[in-house]
Amino acid sequence: MIQLSDISRVFQMGDQAVHALDHIDLEINSGEYVSIMGPSGSGKSTLLNVIGLLDRPNSGQYLLDGRNVTDLSETEQAQVRREKIGFIFQSFHLVPRLTAAENIELPLILTGMPPSERKLRVQETLDAFDLGNRAQHRPAELSGGQRQRVAIARATILRPTALLADEPTGNLDHRIGSEVMALLENLNQVGTTLIVVTHDRELGVRAHRRLGMRDGKIAADEK
Amino acid sequence: MKLNDTLRFSFKTLTSYRTRSFLIILAMALGVAAVIVLTALGDGARRYVVNQFASIGTNLIIVLPGRAETAGSFPGAVMGQTPRDLTLEDARWVGRLAEVRRYAPLNVGAAELSAAGRLREVTVMGTTAEIFPIRHMRLAQGDFLSAASAGSAQIVLGAAIAQEFFPDGHVLGQRVRLSDRRFTVTGVLAAQGQTMGFNSDEVVIIPVRQAQALFNTNSLFRLLIEARHRGEIEEAKQAIRETLIRRHDGEDDVTVITQDAVLATFDRILRALTLGVAGIAVISLAVAGILVMNVMLVAVSQRTAEIGLLKAIGTPATVIRRVFLAEAAWLSLTGALLGFVLGHIGSLMLRLAYPLLPAWPPYWANFAAIFVAVLTGVLAGLLPATRAARLDPVQALSKR
Numbered sequence: 024m025i026q027l028s029d030i031s032r033v034f035q036m037g038d039q040a041v042h043a044l045d046h047i048d049l050e051i052n053s054g055e056y057v058s059i060m061g062p063s064g065s066g067k068s069t070l071l072n073v074i075g076l077l078d079r080p081n082s083g084q085y086l087l088d089g090r091n092v093t094d095l096s097e098t099e100q101a102q103v104r105r106e107k108i109g110f111i112f113q114s115f116h117l118v119p120r121l122t123a124a125e126n127i128e129l130p131l132i133l134t135g136m137p138p139s140e141r142k143l144r145v146q147e148t149l150d151a152f153d154l155g156n157r158a159q160h161r162p163a164e165l166s167g168g169q170r171q172r173v174a175i176a177r178a179t180i181l182r183p184t185a186l187l188a189d190e191p192t193g194n195l196d197h198r199i200g201s202e203v204m205a206l207l208e209n210l211n212q213v214g215t216t217l218i219v220v221t222h223d224r225e226l227g228v229r230a231h232r233r234l235g236m237r238d239g240k241i242a243a244d245e246k
Numbered sequence: 247m248k249l250n251d252t253l254r255f256s257f258k259t260l261t262s263y264r265t266r267s268f269l270i271i272l273a274m275a276l277g278v279a280a281v282i283v284l285t286a287l288g289d290g291a292r293r294y295v296v297n298q299f300a301s302i303g304t305n306l307i308i309v310l311p312g313r314a315e316t317a318g319s320f321p322g323a324v325m326g327q328t329p330r331d332l333t334l335e336d337a338r339w340v341g342r343l344a345e346v347r348r349y350a351p352l353n354v355g356a357a358e359l360s361a362a363g364r365l366r367e368v369t370v371m372g373t374t375a376e377i378f379p380i381r382h383m384r385l386a387q388g389d390f391l392s393a394a395s396a397g398s399a400q401i402v403l404g405a406a407i408a409q410e411f412f413p414d415g416h417v418l419g420q421r422v423r424l425s426d427r428r429f430t431v432t433g434v435l436a437a438q439g440q441t442m443g444f445n446s447d448e449v450v451i452i453p454v455r456q457a458q459a460l461f462n463t464n465s466l467f468r469l470l471i472e473a474r475h476r477g478e479i480e481e482a483k484q485a486i487r488e489t490l491i492r493r494h495d496g497e498d499d500v501t502v503i504t505q506d507a508v509l510a511t512f513d514r515i516l517r518a519l520t521l522g523v524a525g526i527a528v529i530s531l532a533v534a535g536i537l538v539m540n541v542m543l544v545a546v547s548q549r550t551a552e553i554g555l556l557k558a559i560g561t562p563a564t565v566i567r568r569v570f571l572a573e574a575a576w577l578s579l580t581g582a583l584l585g586f587v588l589g590h591i592g593s594l595m596l597r598l599a600y601p602l603l604p605a606w607p608p609y610w611a612n613f614a615a616i617f618v619a620v621l622t623g624v625l626a627g628l629l630p631a632t633r634a635a636r637l638d639p640v641q642a643l644s645k646r
Contacts, residue, residue: 116555
């Protein structure tokens with residue numbers, strides 16, 4: 024469960040302070056499917072980054088599963104990210120020199136899991152995401168849809184409680200984009216909280232809960 | 247992240263940027279190789295000199311007529327003008343000292359040698375049979391001044407001279423002329439070549455009395471003395487000096503040199519030289535270290551997005567720093583090992599090209615070169631690694 028209370032994030036642009044997040048109060052229950060929409064610069068990516076502990080708010084309090092994570096040290100925040108949060112990016116962010124299997128393996132290496140067990144988990148995941156025959160390919164040899172599937176596999180291999188997707192279909196054509204969304208929605212069906220930032224209305228309306236952002240504030244919250 | 251995973255991850259990075267890694271490793275390797283080859287050269291020169299001294303004899307004390315008034319100049323000795331001669335009688339007195347095992351008086355000059363219709367100028371050494379054990383010289387055939395025939399007109403020819411005058415090998419018993427005096431060849435020196443700039447193959451040896459008569463002098467050129475024990479050299483030196491002062495009416499007019507003193511000076515000079523050369527070579531290691539730093543900084547900015555991703559999937563800053571440090575360590579360690587091999591190949595080629603020069607790098611140079619290389623590499627990696635660890639993940643991820 025994600026609880027934000029009175030969260031503000033201010034960027035300094037020259038001598039002007041920009042309120043990317045302006046006193047946000049938000050509660051997202053476990054297993055929810057939320058879309059965040061709004062024009063560019065409305066603060067939707069910043070909100071996602073704060074929820075994902077990539078960015079620190081200037082003020083306010085953030086409780087994740089009942090634990091105050093606002094003031095954790097950098098190392099503790101990294102651990103929370105590793106265990107509870109999976110990120111999906113518009114540009115996939117795969118490590119170009121590693122194969123699909125090695126990219127998926129990365130989070131497991133971080134936990135210090137022994138190689139034999141890692142191999143097993145990676146193979147399971149590859150099969151689950153229908154990437155079995157692409158395991159030894161590098162990202163450059165994969166199609167866009169396959170790349171995003173690898174990225175999703177990597178984000179979910181440690182079974183995080185929340186998946187945060189920033190424009191996950193932005194670099195994919197319509198048909199592949201729908202497939203990727205369906206994949207994410209399937210993960211949501213089995214209990215993972217799914218938060219998707221998009222400016223694509225058609226995609227946004229698929230979510231059960233739709234947040235609209237404007238000028239760093241939540242302007243709409245429809246269920 | 248576990249250590250072996252860190253090492254494997256960073257190693258994989260290096261193998262995927264091959265050209266980059268190769269160039270850095272090469273720079274590091276050349277630095278290390280330079281240290282090893284240059285110290286091998288310096289230490290080889292040092293060992294060459296030390297060996298040369300050792301081949302003269304280790305317990306050697308040399309007495310020169312004349313006194314070195316100030317360090318560095320021996321005017322009397324060079325000019326052959328001394329207040330008092332160093333005579334054969336002096337030598338005999340010195341020879342009676344308990345500390346002296348054996349001694350050989352020495353007169354040196356040039357004279358024309360003629361035999362079998364040939365004529366040439368040779369260096370003549372007038373001495374006694376004791377010269378052989380003292381100078382570690384050996385006879386190839388015949389003998390010289392067996393005790394019964396001391397003072398008779400015998401001559402020993404250097405190997406090259408014997409070959410020149412009597413190519414057919416019938417040397418012993420031949421009669422030769424040295425200036426206007428006749429000698430009988432009783433021996434030939436074994437070929438030894440050059441030692442300390444003196445070629446024993448090109449000399450002839452005659453009894454010291456014959457030489458003094460030939461050169462019309464009563465003074466010895468040198469008196470070579472072998473001390474009984476290496477540890478007693480100082481005492482022997484003292485005893486010799488006292489004997490000669492007594493014989494020279496209380497005047498201290500000889501110079502006594504021990505080879506140890508000369509050797510120690512050469513040793514010191516050449517060791518300093520080696521260190522100096524090594525110091526210069528270490529600069530190339532520092533340059534390699536700066537190269538590693540540059541390349542790692544470029545790597546950090548090239549891989550910004552990747553660092554952002556690593557942070558997003560929950561990599562702590564300490565782990566990111568360690569990954570980049572491991573990369574620098576791999577680069578410098580591989581470079582150092584390659585340089586070690588290159589350096590030893592270089593030293594081997596030096597030894598093959600100049601067989602006289604024992605161009606082995608000293609042990610400390612091997613360790614120091616590798617240690618300094620890895621140290622500079624890792625130090626150079628610190629700044630880039632810290633920069634990578636400090637990157638703001640949001641900005642890092644927004645970079646493609």
